[in-house]
Amino acid sequence: MTQVKESSTNQLNKQQAITACPVSFTLTKIGGRWKPIIIFNLLNGGKRYGELKRAIPAITEKMLIQHLKELEADHLVERIAKPVIPPHVEYKLTEAGTALAPVMNSMVEWAAKYNI
Helix, strand or coil: CCCCCCCCHHHHHHHHHHHHCHHHHHHHHHCCCCHHHHHHHHCCCCEEHHHHHHHCCCCCHHHHHHHHHHHHHCCCEEEEEECCCCCEEEEEECHHHHCCHHHHHHHHHHHHHHCC
16 A cells, blocks of 8 residues: 655645534544444443444454544543453543534434435
8 A cells, every 4th residue: 555645735635624624624533434333332331342343243353443543542432451351441432522422313313314
């Protein structure tokens, strides 16, 4: 895979759109195929990795791990590792992630109304 040139016109235009438009900013954080589903599954409380994998059977392990890391880097999901044997890791929404609940619920309502 080729590396993206950060100073390219396309990248600069993309960054400007994200900065100028709150909707674009939000979509960069929660958009895509799997992030909304992960967030939606965490709205009812924290879950272990295996619970998330069972709740979203179509997602590959690689994609689940990658998106959890991205959501954690964006401060929407918190990874809590408990010092027990065997290791116990739980993922839960941060305050910012939990604040997405009305947004997600509005999206569900919109989809139910306009789903073709």
